Structures are given as structure tokens and as C-alpha cells.
Amino acid sequence: MIVTKNWLNEWIDLTDVSTELLLKTLNSIGLEVDRHDAMRVADGVVIGYVEACEKHPDADKLNVCQVNVGKEVRQIVCGASNVRAGIHIALATVGAELPGGLKIKEAKLRGVESHGMICSSKEIGLPAMGEGIMILDSSIGELVVGKNLNEYSVFNDDIIEIELTANRGDCLSIHGIARDLRAALARPLREKNVKDDQEGRLGIGRILQLQHTDTFSTDLLFGAVEVKELSIPLIISIRLAVIEETYATAVDALLKYATHSTGVILRAYPFEKFGDLENKGIITLGNDENGYAALYGKEKVAVIGVSQEKEAHFSADDGLAVIEASYIAPDVISQKMGEKKVPSCPHYYRTSRGSEPSIEMGIRYAAELFEKYSSSQVYGGNIELTTTYEPRIISMVEAEFESFIGLKIDKTRITQIFKNLGLDIGKPKGSTFAISVPKFRHDIVNKQDIIEEIVRIIGIDNIPSKPLSFAEANQMSTDLAEYKKTRLYRHRAAQSGFYESVHFVFNERIQVEKYGFVCTEASKELLNPITATFDTLRPTLLVGLLNSASANVKVNQKKIALFETGMVFDADRHETKRIGFIVSGAMESEKIANSGKPSVIDFAAFTKLIADVAGSFELVSHMPDHSLAHPYVCAKVLINGVEAGELFRLHPQVEEEFDLAQTFMCELKMDALPYGLIEAKPYSKYQASFRDLSVLISKEVSYESIKAVINKHASAQVRRFYPVDRYVSENLGDQMSLTLRFVLQSDEKTLEEEDINAAMEWILSGLREELGAGLR
Structure with a gap:
């Protein structure tokens, strides 16, 4: 945003x-000055x-x-095509030094003496304004022959370029910048409330009417001008050149000047686009x-706030x-442009950031320019369509200002700041302020924005610095504990030979559903997926690990051991944290110890790897609800009696589909994994005894049933037991031989033989009675 000091001074x-x-001041109130240039015309x-x-006589040009x-008439030789008698010009007299170091001297041009130089705008240090010399007019002030140009404010000015943030569209005008300075400098604003003198004017309603069948989120105001003898005054030409604004016609120049001054979006259309004077012109508003x-x-002439048709x-x-x-x-126009982008004109830059909503001020300002600088006739009245604006109300208690800012500010001072910023404020009720946000400040939406306005006007440098004092809160939150727990198991997995794999939380819905996993409900699905292959939230870590294992195989990896920790989502998008594992192919790399032929991973070896990470757990028979698992090599994982996940071999068909060797996978719930302080437990100082029990029992009996019976009949001295051998043969028929090893120990004494025999007899009796087992 480019302004000049003297242009601001008009407001x-x-x-x-x-x-x-x-x-x-501009910098202190958040209007960052990006560039400052002094525009000074030289003396002379x-x-x-x-x-x-x-x-x-001797040169055609x-x-x-x-x-x-003033004091004399001087002879000047000039080559400009637009020089003529009867005009006021800028003359560099002998002795004057122009920008670039050019010093004016007496000269002879083709034998004719010249006592000075008639200058163009560029030659005296102003921006270029067309070809030829600069012709002066009364728009810069009363023209006094012989007076130095730098005594006129327009030739003795400061150009300031301000870097605005995208939310400060209210400052995209001279009026908007002046409005902010009013609050900072505590000076009244010179509002341009031009009176609409209707006397003797033809009313616009006689020639034009507006039609619409729907309500629109837009404010419109139409006026009419019979343009006559309009030429661009010098002051407008100079200022448009300063702000680097180009124009095609005098009307275009005048409206761009009015828009930059007021911030109101202004456009001009030929009346014949809407009709003729014999039949009233009709403007239709529609989608x-x-x-x-x-x-x-x-026909269509414009899109409100976006573009104007070239022929219009x-x-x-x-x-x-x-x-x-x-x-x-x-927000309305930006959202619409986001839904369906259409070509736009330079006005869209203002509308998308927030143009000036006081459209009546803008059209009156433009009308005054037409009448001041031409013989144009402005029609009386306007045709308007406006929407009702319900201002946003933000309530704040007086104590909140001090709490946010760290400085107690007088209630009267706060009220004055709000008033100067254009924020309406009712009479405070006690210590409560009800702040009404005006239409032009769309960026103010909450209490923090209100505080920001107070701080930038008071000045951050005027707020005393205070030492930071705080009492550190307990950082041992549940989030920290969760992070440490996850880190612990990640480190365990890495120590056990697994490589960490990291994936997006998205999967391909088709692939996931193919293997029987339940994806997010359609009503809660992703609205804007990254790609077609990441179109749903993952319900499991297994599919991602499987894809990574397949990618490793394709680069000739023989040993694959991967793990991942991360969130998975159910059909309602509820998330839980899991840790997943996959091991495929060889158990170890090729080396001398295995003669270059490492053994292939099997169920027992994979279970041991998982135990190295997760700790002690039990496996129970389990029928998976997805098709990744081998139906006969699958187990449910129980940790401390709570279901924690599943462990299985990959189905042979899936192994073949992904070009994998024998592969095992496991997925566990992080919540079920143990974490926390481990409490020490007393242990017996007496020697433990070991006894093996071999029984003949039906092959159909599961180990879970055997375990349940033993736990039911075991005495306190039986500390633990586990299977050590299973034998089947044709001689045994439908039975099997199962050997169990028992560890027996007492906290009170060394167990004697009869104590051990009694304990074992109780267990054997229970197996015999409930499962029909016999001693082998």
C-alpha cells in the first residue's frame, strides 16, 4: 500500500x-513501513x-x-511535442541542478539562445507521466508565475510504502491508514461526508432501475454522471503515478484515484449497456x-467484487x-473463489481482503471529483441494495485488559481508543465492556484481537517490562508417560533385531477391506484424501507392514524384521495405539556360523522375539476375523489375563501374493503392555524342586483345558509349570503323551519327598477325574 504524507493530510x-x-507511528501500530522516498523538486x-x-527557424522538431x-520573459528552446502558447509549465532556470547532476546553463540550440529548460515530470524527479513536458494546472494550487514548484505540497512530499498483512484490508486506502493514525495520534479524522445537493438535478430514478429476485450478500450503490470535458488534473496524474497505477481513460483514472483514497470499490459502465434514455435502463442482479x-x-457486465467484462x-x-x-x-467472496475460481481483475485484491463498506462515501467522493474537474452533470440520488449487518459483540471485563497486557489502563483511555478505532462501545456496565465490531474490521473476532488493538495503539514500548516468574507445573502428565512407554517398547524392538517402519495413518480402502478389516464409516470418511491409495484411516498396522515387507523383498532382502507403533482407527474414528511386528524369511543373516544357510523363521522363534519385546504373555487358540492370518497357526495374546492382540502366520495365499517366504505377524495394544514401577516381591530362601509328570491324554484336549485343571488342583507349593514334551504315535491311537515340568517351592521349609509326592498326586487325580488322563 503506497501513500504520501500530503495525501494523508487531506484525511x-x-x-x-x-x-x-x-x-x-506507522511502524508502532503494526503498519510496517517498507519504503520511504522523499519527493523534492529542486530549487530554481x-x-x-x-x-x-x-x-x-533551423529545426523542424x-x-x-x-x-x-514573473519578473521577466525568457526565451526557451523546447523540443517537446505538446508545448504550446497559453500553458503553465515547470521551468528549470539557469543555475538549477536537476536530479542526476544536470546543471542548467545558458545555451544555443541551432543558433538560437535558450535561457533555461522546460521540463517533463521525470526530469525534475517525479514519476513519468506520459510523453512530453509537464503541463501545470490549478489542481496543485493557485498558479503564481515565477514561484518555486517545491513551495507546492504536491512537489514537496514523502512517499511511504506500507507492508500490510492479508487481514488488514481496511488499510488498503488513504482513508483506512488515516483512520488508524487517528487512534495513534488522537486527532480527528477529516471525513469526506460530501453533501448530496439534489436541487436542480435530474433524479437517477428517471433513467435507471435495479431488479433482483433473490437476496445477495452484497451492498450495491449506483449513481449516474453525464461526463463532459473531463481531463485528468495534474494532482491526480502525479498521485496515480506515485502509486504506480495505470489507466486507460480519464474516467478510469478518476475512479482509481477515488478507490485508492476511500477504499470503496468503484466502477463505471456505459449507460447504453442497460438501455436508452427513452426507455428506462434496467440493471439486473442475479447469479x-x-x-x-x-x-x-x-448482457452480463460484471461479477460483483471480482471482474468487469472488457466491453462493459x-x-x-x-x-x-x-x-x-x-x-x-x-470471507464470502474468498470462499466462493475457493469453490470455483474464475478470472478476476485488480479489484479482487481489495474485495478478498476487505474493501471499505461505506459505499455511499465512496460514490459521493467520486461525484465531487467529476463536478470539480469537469463540466459533468451528476444525477441526483442513488439506487441502492444493502444487506443488514449485525455487528459482532465482544464482551470483556476491565480486569481482563490488565491480565492480558500486564498494565493497568484507565477505563477512559480504553474507551477513547475504541472510539478512535471506530469500534462502537456502549456505556460500560460496571466493569464490563460490550464492544461492537464495525463492518470494516472483519479481522477482529475474539478478545485477543481486541487486546492486540489496545497494545498497538498504546505502543509495545510503553508497556513496562516485567521479569518472568513462574512455578513449573508437574510435567509428568499422562501424555509424557505414554510417550515414554512407547519409546521403551520401540527401543526393545530395535534391540531385538527389528527395524522401525513409519507409515502414514492412511491406507487404501480397497486393499484393507479385501482382507476383512472394517474401515471408517462412509459418513465419517476423509473428505480430501492425499491420494487414491491413501483414502481411508488405517484400522490396523498390519497392512502397512505387509506392504513394506513386500517392498523389501523386491530389493532382494532375505531377512525382514520390521515393527511400527502408531494410531489405528475404528469405524467411528475412535483411535487406539498399537505396536505391530512382521518377520519374514530367514531368522538371521548369512554367516559362517550357519554355513550361509540361516534357518527360516518359525512360530516358536517368532513368539520368542515378541516375548523379548512385550515380556511374558500367554497364547490361547484363536480364530481370526480377517483373512491375513493362517487359520490353523493363529493365537490370541493374553498379558496378565487381558487380551492384548494376536499373533499368527501369514496365510500362504497372501504370502504368495506378496512374494514373501514364510512370514509371521503380530499386533498388540499399547494399553495392554505393562509399564510402570516394578515392585519387588519376596522370594523363598529354600531350595526349589523339579518334577516331571508324563500323562496319556486325548489329542482333542486343548492345553488351555489341561492348564485350567492343574491350576484348580495345584497346591501353594506349585510355583509354575510348563510343557516340555509331546509325543504321538500309531501305538497311542487317539491319545498323546504329554510331559509337564513342575517347579515346587515353599516359603517356610525345604520340601520333603512326601510333600512333593502329595502335591503331584493331587494334580494327577484332577487330570484323571476331569480329563480322563492317565499316568504313562
Whole structure:
């Protein structure tokens, strides 16, 4: 956003404010100054009046001018094509030094003496403004022949470029910057409330009407101007050049100037686009083919706040023009552009960030310019369509200001700041403020935004620094404990020879459902997947590990041992943390110890690897509910009697599908894995005894049944037991021989033989009675 100090001075009194203070103030209130240039015309460049202009006798492209500089008339040779008698010009007198080090001297051009130089804008240090010399007019002030140009404010100015954040669209105008300075400098704003004098004017309602059949989230105001003898005044030309704004016609220049001044979006259309004077012109507001609010006459002329059709621009030098002022809330237009992007014009930059909603001020300002700088006739009244604005109310208690800022601010001072910022505030009820956010401040949505406004106006440097004091809270939160637990098991897995694999929390729905896993419900599914292969939240870690194992096989890896920890999601998107494992192919790498032929992973070896990570657990028979597992080599994992997950061999068909050798997988719930302080337990100082018990029992009896019977009949001296041998043969028929080893120990004495025999007899009796087992 580019402004000049004197342009700002038209909206707020800055006569006694130095440029240095102005720049400092802008920075302090969050309007960061990105560039500052002093625009100063050199001494000796004065106003001259061309009294006569004749062709040079010896040069077709040169003119000999007689220029009045007040005290005398000087002869100047000039080559500009637009020089002529009867105009005021900028004359660099002899002795003046122009930008670039050019010093003006007496000269002879083709034998004709020249006492100075008639200058273009660029030659005296201003931005370029077309070809030829700069022609002065009364828009810069009263033209006094012989007066130094730098005595006029427009030639003695400061150009300031401000870097605005995207949410400060309210400052994309001279008016908006001045409004913020009003609060910082505590000075009144010179509001441009131009009175609409209706006397003697033809009403716009006689020539134009607006039609619409629906309500739209937009404010519109239409005026009409009979454009006559409009030329661009010098002050507008200079300021448009300073802000690097280009234009095609005088009307275009005037409206761009008014928009930059007021912040109101202004456009001009030829009246004939809507009808003719004999039959009243009709503007129709409706939705276009893309769903945007658009204006139609005989055809579509514009999309409100976005673009204007090329053929709908007012491009004539005179004629009847329809002037439109518009406002659309930035969130409305940005959301619409996000849904379906359409080509836009430079005005969209303002509307998408928040243009000025006081559209009546904008159209009155433009009308005044038409009447001031031309013979144009402005039609009386306006045609309008506005929406009801319900201001956002933010309530704050007085104590909250001190709590947020760290400084007690007087209630009167707070009220004055709000008033100067344009925020309406009712009479405080006790210590409570009800702050009404105006339409132009769409960026203020909560208490923090209100505090930010107070701080930037008071000035961060005016808030005393205080030492930071705090009492550190207990950091041993459940999140920290969960993190440490996960880290512990990750380290255990790495120590046990597993490599960590990390995947996205997304899977391909088709692949996951293929193997019988339940994915997220359709109503709760991802709205915008990363890719087609990541279109659902993963219900298991196993599919990702399986894909990684397959990728390793494709690069000729013989030993694959991977693990992963992460979140999985059920059909309702509830998440739980799991740890998954996969081992495929060889148990170890090829080396001398195994003669280059390592053994292949089997169920027992895989179970031991999992036990190295998860600790002690039990396996019980289990029928999986998915098709990844081998139906006959699958077990449920119990830790401390609680189901923790499953362990299985990969189904041979799946192994073949993924080009894997014999493969085993396991997935455990992190919540079921033990973690925490391990308490020491007393142990017996007496010697333990070992006894083996071999029984003949039916093959159909599961180990879980045998274990349950033993636990039921075991005495306190039986500390633990486990199977050590299983033997079947044709001689035994439908029975098997099972050898169990028992560890017996007492806390009170060394067990004698008769104590051991009694304990074993009780167990054998229970097996015989309940399962029909016999001693072998």
C-alpha cells in the first residue's frame, strides 16, 4: 500500500507531524513501513507561462518559446511535442541542478539562445507521466508565475510504502491508514461526508432501475454522471503515478484515484449497456453460471467484487456513465473463489481482503471529483441494495485488559481508543465492556484481537517490562508417560533385531477391506484424501507392514524384521495405539556360523522375539476375523489375563501374493503392555524342586483345558509349570503323551519327598477325574 504524507493530510491533520514521527507511528501500530522516498523538486524550478511558441527557424522538431517567469520573459528552446502558447509549465532556470547532476546553463540550440529548460515530470524527479513536458494546472494550487514548484505540497512530499498483512484490508486506502493514525495520534479524522445537493438535478430514478429476485450478500450503490470535458488534473496524474497505477481513460483514472483514497470499490459502465434514455435502463442482479452475484444489462457486465467484462468498461471521453460502488464481505467472496475460481481483475485484491463498506462515501467522493474537474452533470440520488449487518459483540471485563497486557489502563483511555478505532462501545456496565465490531474490521473476532488493538495503539514500548516468574507445573502428565512407554517398547524392538517402519495413518480402502478389516464409516470418511491409495484411516498396522515387507523383498532382502507403533482407527474414528511386528524369511543373516544357510523363521522363534519385546504373555487358540492370518497357526495374546492382540502366520495365499517366504505377524495394544514401577516381591530362601509328570491324554484336549485343571488342583507349593514334551504315535491311537515340568517351592521349609509326592498326586487325580488322563 503506497501513500504520501500530503495525501494523508487531506484525511487527517499532519501539518505539525514530522515525517520521522509519522514513520515511527506507522511502524508502532503494526503498519510496517517498507519504503520511504522523499519527493523534492529542486530549487530554481519555477512556474512559467508560455506566452508565445514559434517553430525554430533551423529545426523542424524544435520550438522557440517566450516564457514569462514573473519578473521577466525568457526565451526557451523546447523540443517537446505538446508545448504550446497559453500553458503553465515547470521551468528549470539557469543555475538549477536537476536530479542526476544536470546543471542548467545558458545555451544555443541551432543558433538560437535558450535561457533555461522546460521540463517533463521525470526530469525534475517525479514519476513519468506520459510523453512530453509537464503541463501545470490549478489542481496543485493557485498558479503564481515565477514561484518555486517545491513551495507546492504536491512537489514537496514523502512517499511511504506500507507492508500490510492479508487481514488488514481496511488499510488498503488513504482513508483506512488515516483512520488508524487517528487512534495513534488522537486527532480527528477529516471525513469526506460530501453533501448530496439534489436541487436542480435530474433524479437517477428517471433513467435507471435495479431488479433482483433473490437476496445477495452484497451492498450495491449506483449513481449516474453525464461526463463532459473531463481531463485528468495534474494532482491526480502525479498521485496515480506515485502509486504506480495505470489507466486507460480519464474516467478510469478518476475512479482509481477515488478507490485508492476511500477504499470503496468503484466502477463505471456505459449507460447504453442497460438501455436508452427513452426507455428506462434496467440493471439486473442475479447469479451467473458459476454461482457468483453478477450484474446484467442487455448482457452480463460484471461479477460483483471480482471482474468487469472488457466491453462493459466506460471507454469514451464523454457520455452517460453508470457508476457502481460495491462491498462484499471478504470471507464470502474468498470462499466462493475457493469453490470455483474464475478470472478476476485488480479489484479482487481489495474485495478478498476487505474493501471499505461505506459505499455511499465512496460514490459521493467520486461525484465531487467529476463536478470539480469537469463540466459533468451528476444525477441526483442513488439506487441502492444493502444487506443488514449485525455487528459482532465482544464482551470483556476491565480486569481482563490488565491480565492480558500486564498494565493497568484507565477505563477512559480504553474507551477513547475504541472510539478512535471506530469500534462502537456502549456505556460500560460496571466493569464490563460490550464492544461492537464495525463492518470494516472483519479481522477482529475474539478478545485477543481486541487486546492486540489496545497494545498497538498504546505502543509495545510503553508497556513496562516485567521479569518472568513462574512455578513449573508437574510435567509428568499422562501424555509424557505414554510417550515414554512407547519409546521403551520401540527401543526393545530395535534391540531385538527389528527395524522401525513409519507409515502414514492412511491406507487404501480397497486393499484393507479385501482382507476383512472394517474401515471408517462412509459418513465419517476423509473428505480430501492425499491420494487414491491413501483414502481411508488405517484400522490396523498390519497392512502397512505387509506392504513394506513386500517392498523389501523386491530389493532382494532375505531377512525382514520390521515393527511400527502408531494410531489405528475404528469405524467411528475412535483411535487406539498399537505396536505391530512382521518377520519374514530367514531368522538371521548369512554367516559362517550357519554355513550361509540361516534357518527360516518359525512360530516358536517368532513368539520368542515378541516375548523379548512385550515380556511374558500367554497364547490361547484363536480364530481370526480377517483373512491375513493362517487359520490353523493363529493365537490370541493374553498379558496378565487381558487380551492384548494376536499373533499368527501369514496365510500362504497372501504370502504368495506378496512374494514373501514364510512370514509371521503380530499386533498388540499399547494399553495392554505393562509399564510402570516394578515392585519387588519376596522370594523363598529354600531350595526349589523339579518334577516331571508324563500323562496319556486325548489329542482333542486343548492345553488351555489341561492348564485350567492343574491350576484348580495345584497346591501353594506349585510355583509354575510348563510343557516340555509331546509325543504321538500309531501305538497311542487317539491319545498323546504329554510331559509337564513342575517347579515346587515353599516359603517356610525345604520340601520333603512326601510333600512333593502329595502335591503331584493331587494334580494327577484332577487330570484323571476331569480329563480322563492317565499316568504313562
